[in-house]
Every structure is written in structure tokens, then in C-alpha cells.
Amino acid sequence: MAQADERIIVMTAENRAAIRGLPARLGPRFVDVGICEQTLIGAAAGLALRGRIPVVHALASFLTMRAFEFIRTDVGIPRLPVKLVGSFAGFVSEANGPTHQALEDIALMRGIPGLNVWCPADLEDMLIGLPAILRDPAPYYIRYNHLPATVAHTDFQPGRAEILSHGEDVTLLTYGTFFGECLRAAEILRAQGISAGLVNLRTLKPIDTEALVSAARNSRLLVAVEDHFKIGGLYSILAETLFERGLAVPTLSLALDNHWFKPALMAEVLEYEGFTAAKISASVLQRIHEARS
Amino acid sequence: MQNEQLMALSHRVRRHVIKMATNGGCFIGASLSCVDILTYLYGNWLNLHRDRLTDPDRDYCLLSKGHDVPALYGLFAELGFIEPERLGNHLRPDDDIYWHPNRNIPGIEFHSGSLGHLLSVGLGIALDIKLRGGPGRVVVVLGDGELNEGSVWEAALVAAAKGLDKLIAIVDRNGFQANTATEDLIPIEPIGQKFIAFGWSAARIDGHDFNALEQGLATIPLAAGRPSVIIADTVRGKGLPSISARADRWFCNFSPREIEMLLEELEGTRRAELESETIVAR
Numbered sequence: 001m002a003q004a005d006e007r008i009i010v011m012t013a014e015n016r017a018a019i020r021g022l023p024a025r026l027g028p029r030f031v032d033v034g035i036c037e038q039t040l041i042g043a044a045a046g047l048a049l050r051g052r053i054p055v056v057h058a059l060a061s062f063l064t065m066r067a068f069e070f071i072r073t074d075v076g077i078p079r080l081p082v083k084l085v086g087s088f089a090g091f092v093s094e095a096n097g098p099t100h101q102a103l104e105d106i107a108l109m110r111g112i113p114g115l116n117v118w119c120p121a122d123l124e125d126m127l128i129g130l131p132a133i134l135r136d137p138a139p140y141y142i143r144y145n146h147l148p149a150t151v152a153h154t155d156f157q158p159g160r161a162e163i164l165s166h167g168e169d170v171t172l173l174t175y176g177t178f179f180g181e182c183l184r185a186a187e188i189l190r191a192q193g194i195s196a197g198l199v200n201l202r203t204l205k206p207i208d209t210e211a212l213v214s215a216a217r218n219s220r221l222l223v224a225v226e227d228h229f230k231i232g233g234l235y236s237i238l239a240e241t242l243f244e245r246g247l248a249v250p251t252l253s254l255a256l257d258n259h260w261f262k263p264a265l266m267a268e269v270l271e272y273e274g275f276t277a278a279k280i281s282a283s284v285l286q287r288i289h290e291a292r293s
Numbered sequence: 294m295q296n297e298q299l300m301a302l303s304h305r306v307r308r309h310v311i312k313m314a315t316n317g318g319c320f321i322g323a324s325l326s327c328v329d330i331l332t333y334l335y336g337n338w339l340n341l342h343r344d345r346l347t348d349p350d351r352d353y354c355l356l357s358k359g360h361d362v363p364a365l366y367g368l369f370a371e372l373g374f375i376e377p378e379r380l381g382n383h384l385r386p387d388d389d390i391y392w393h394p395n396r397n398i399p400g401i402e403f404h405s406g407s408l409g410h411l412l413s414v415g416l417g418i419a420l421d422i423k424l425r426g427g428p429g430r431v432v433v434v435l436g437d438g439e440l441n442e443g444s445v446w447e448a449a450l451v452a453a454a455k456g457l458d459k460l461i462a463i464v465d466r467n468g469f470q471a472n473t474a475t476e477d478l479i480p481i482e483p484i485g486q487k488f489i490a491f492g493w494s495a496a497r498i499d500g501h502d503f504n505a506l507e508q509g510l511a512t513i514p515l516a517a518g519r520p521s522v523i524i525a526d527t528v529r530g531k532g533l534p535s536i537s538a539r540a541d542r543w544f545c546n547f548s549p550r551e552i553e554m555l556l557e558e559l560e561g562t563r564r565a566e567l568e569s570e571t572i573v574a575r
Binding site (some may be wrong): 100 | 317359384385386390391392394395405406407408409436439441442443467470472473477478479508
């Protein structure tokens with residue numbers, strides 16, 4: 001896509017893991033400024049002022065936090081069409097430690113007026129959505145995700161969730177990294193006789209208000225599952241949405257509540273922090289049983 | 294310590310580093326480049342004892358680039374700061390030994406991993422030592438790629454303005470950052486002249502030569518009233534020709550068989566035949 005559209009400039013602050021093949025193919029439309037995230041964002045704003053669509057890639061923690069005020073001021077205020085791509089967000093940073101853990105990136109990015117947030121569930125979901133995101137003149141924060149797909153995803157539209165299934169007992173609401181675990185967790189729940197639905201939110205801003213409201217009306221329990229802090233992420237969005245609509249329904253947050261996750265390789269982090277499909281489903285079952293007793 | 298003891302110590306530290314480059318891996322190249330600098334600092338220079346790691350009059354050593362922490366953990370195991378067996382907990386969720394420094398490990402003064410933070414943290418420590426009076430000196434080990442970050446240069450300006458001559462930056466000048474040689478991306482030379490223009494005094498030495506380290510650090514501050522920078526020329530992957538010859542060996546996760554070969558390569562008895570994917574970038 002970048003090759004076909006001369007307006008696209010791919011930029012990075014020396015994080016090339018996801019874009020290793022691009023420098024040779026894009027020539028001067030690939031810009032690596034070195035390890036300086038603030039300058040990266042300022043330069044992207046300047047390029048956007050000249051009609052370019054900068055696709056700016058860096059580690060999510062340094063992109064959204066080191067350069068936060070530059071994003072807010074140079075991209076957010078003028079609403080420039082800069083696409084901010086944050087990689088190694090959430091649990092994907094594995095054993096790097098808290099410096100690299102982007103667990104507040106969504107809270108920060110969605111707080112900026114006019115800046116949208118897209119969190120694809122896997123590589124296929126990301127590729128399906130990318131053309132629409134690049135066409136959209138709004139600035140976007142993209143939580144990069146190249147996990148292999150576990151389902152065939154449907155068409156993409158910003159602000160529309162992908163509803164995989166409906167559940168009368170519970171609906172799992174998720175996005176990004178945990179989609180695959182939630183898919184398996186829903187299967188485990190169904191095998192135990194629980195009517196479990198699953199929603200892949202895709203864009204957290206704009207949020208699919210109708211999908212959340214519909215789930216609240218049709219399920220006895222809503223569970224927000226995310227590799228993000230409880231504050232400011234999907235659970236907060238859910239609470240804001242339900243409160244505005246005057247809906248009071250039981251909810252459960254499966255997120256990081258006021259702590260960093262223990263640095264380790266992915267499988268061990270999922271197990272240690274309780275986000276494997278087995279542990280997600282066990283947490284949900286426990287809540288359902290508590291509600292019934 | 295005599296040079297022979299320092300060389301034996303740094304050799305043992307390199308063995309620890311190599312052993313951490315499996316089961317998930319580590320940033321082996323950058324860790325090996327700073328081993329001799331850290332060995333000299335902890336072996337001969339820093340006023341720091343394992344029984345007094347929180348003494349307010351101690352010297353401080355801050356590892357700013359952070360991903361070279363396997364070298365420090367290897368050294369801590371050798372110096373008795375931590376049990377050597379604990380290095381086997383690398384990347385396990387029931388300990389705190391992972392890809393960047395954690396303050397729960399005795400001897401780690403501050404966490405790092407996000408580049409360009411610790412020169413300003415070191416500045417704050419040095420400022421307090423100046424305000425209170427005391428013998429402590431503050432060493433901040435910087436990566437050369439890390440010099441891309443503007444915050445390094447903000448701290449450099451402030452440290453000079455405050456006349457912090459007990460603040461010492463050591464640049465581990467191994468010539469590479471994650472993906473490329475530093476001079477092929479955003480050229481940073483002449484580093485010494487840049488610091489001098491910012492009000493520092495500067496010296497350049499061979500970062501693998503213990504005599505040069507001794508001479509370079511013997512007359513700190515290099516100039517009264519100014520912070521000092523030592524640019525230590527090093528080799529990324531020092532001790533392992535099969536890694537140091539490769540610009541793309543940054544983060545490595547080797548098989549147990551490859552680790553055995555690399556340990557033999559360190560001893561000079563063979564050349565490792567490496568088959569793992571050349572780049573696992575973080």
C-alpha cells in the first residue's frame with residue numbers, strides 16, 4: 001500500500017522489527033530518525049502539513065508516552081492524518097519489564113480530541129482494516145498486532161465491532177492480544193453449559209456503542225478482557241457507555257489492576273497473570289457462580 | 294585487583310552473559326561490549342561494598358542503556374551481591390532477572406530500559422551530593438545509540454550549568470545501535486567535542502584495556518568544576534568473533550548447543566556455528 005500511494009511516508013525511531021522489509025522498497029519515503037520519539041512526531045506533523053500521510057512506527061510505550069505531548073499538540077490539536085503504530089504493546093513486551101509495558105497507551109491516546117484508536121485482533125484483522133484506516137483523514141493510534149489469526153474475520157468499518165457470537169449468560173468483550181484466548185475461553189464456557197458470546201471491539205474510539213448496549217441488554221454479565229490497565233481502557237469505556245445509557249448490569253474487569261505485569265515470556269506471563277483461556281473462563285465461571293448463589 | 298585478576302573476572306562475567314542468551318535470550322552484543330568497563334569500575338574504582346550497598350557515602354553506578362544488564366548481573370554474581378545460582382532464574386516470573394534492570398536485585402541503583410533517563414537521574418543524585426557534601430561519585434554508563442535521545446543532551450547542559458564535577462558519563466562506544474551502525478543512521482561523532490561544547494571535559498580510551506581504564510578514571514574530574522565524559526571504544530560482542538563480526542547480532546536467543554559452542558569460542562578453542570535466526574528484534 002505504501003508503495004502504491006506516494007503520500008505515505010513510513011517513519012520510525014529505530015524500531016524496525018515489524019518493518020524490516022520496507023526501507024529497500026520505499027527508498028526515501030522510509031525515514032528512520034534514530035532513537036528520538038519527540039522529533040519523530042514533530043517531523044511527522046511537518047510532513048502531514050505538506051500533504052503526506054505519515055505512518056509512524058515505534059514501540060508503543062515510547063511512542064505514546066515519551067512523545068505524548070508532541071502527539072497531543074502537533075498531531076491532535078491540528079487533527080493531522082498521522083497514523084501512529086505502536087508495537088510490543090501490552091503483554092507483547094514479554095520480559096522487557098515495566099519500562100516497555102504499554103498498559104496505559106489506550107487511555108492516553110483516546111483522551112486526545114479527534115484521535116481515534118484501533119486495536120486489531122490479529123494479523124488478518126489488521127490487514128482487513130488497514131485500507132479504511134489509511135483512507136480516514138483522522139489521526140489514529142494503531143495497537144499493532146501480528147498474532148496469527150484464529151478465525152476468518154468479517155469486513156471492517158471504523159466504529160463497528162465484530163460480533164462473533166451472542167450469549168445470554170455472559171458476553172466477553174475484548175480487543176487485540178487476548179482475542180484468541182477469549183475465543184477459546186468462550187468455547188470452554190459453552191462446553192460447561194454457559195451461553196457465552198464474544199465481541200471483538202476493533203476500534204475503541206470510535207466505540208461501537210450499540211454493540212455494548214445490545215450486549216448489556218441480552219447478557220446477564222459483561223466481561224471486559226484486556227492487556228491494559230483497568231483504568232482508562234475498555235472497562236472504563238464500557239462503564240462510561242452503560243452509565244450514559246442508564247444501564248446497570250453486572251460487569252467484570254479482567255485487566256491489570258494497578259500493577260505492572262511480571263516480566264517473562266508470553267506463555268508464562270499469561271499463566272502468571274491469569275489470562276490463559278482456562279484462567280479467563282475460570283474467572284468468568286466463578287463470577288457466574290457467585291451471582292447465582 | 295591486578296590486571297590478571299580483572300581479566301579473569303571479566304572472563305567469568307562473559308561466561309555468565311553467554312549462558313543468559315538462551316531460553317528467551319538477551320541482548321548479548323551490548324552486554325559483552327561493556328563487561329570490561331563494568332569489571333574495572335566494580336573491581337577497582339567504585340567505593341562500593343556488598344555489605345554496604347545502601348551507604349549514602351557510596352559511589353553510584355547507573356546503567357542507562359539497561360539492556361546490557363546481563364553483564365552487571367554476571368558481575369554481581371561474581372562479587373557476591375547475589376547468589377550465582379540466581380542467574381538461572383533469568384526470565385522466570387518468580388524472580389526479577391529479565392531483559393532490563395530491576396531495583397529488587399541488590400546493587401541495581403535504578404531501573405532502566407527506556408533510553409535517555411539515567412543521566413538526568415544521576416544528575417539529581419550528584420546534585421544532592423554537592424548540596425549535602427560527601428565523597429560519593431556518580432557514574433552513568435550510556436550507550437552510543439542512546440545519544441540519539443534529546444534528553445541526554447538536556448541533562449548534559451544542566452549538569453554543566455550546575456558544575457557537577459562528580460558526575461561521570463561513560464559512553465560504551467561499540468559503534469552499533471539495534472539495527473545499524475550508529476554512523477550509518479544519525480552520525481554522532483565527534484562525541485567528545487559535542488560534550489565539550491556542552492561544558493563537559495572529555496577523554497577517549499580503549500574500553501577493553503584495563504590500563505587505559507585505570508588512566509582514564511585516575512584523574513576524575515578531568516577538569517575541576519565540570520562533569521566528565523569518558524568515551525570508551527569497545528566491540529559489540531567482545532570475546533565472540535562470530536557475534537562481533539555481525540552488525541545484526543543484537544538480541545539473540547540461542548539453542549543450548551549454540552551456547553556450548555559460544556562458550557568454547559570464548560575460550561578460543563573453536564568457532565561457533567550459529568544457526569539461530571539472526572535477528573530477533575525487540
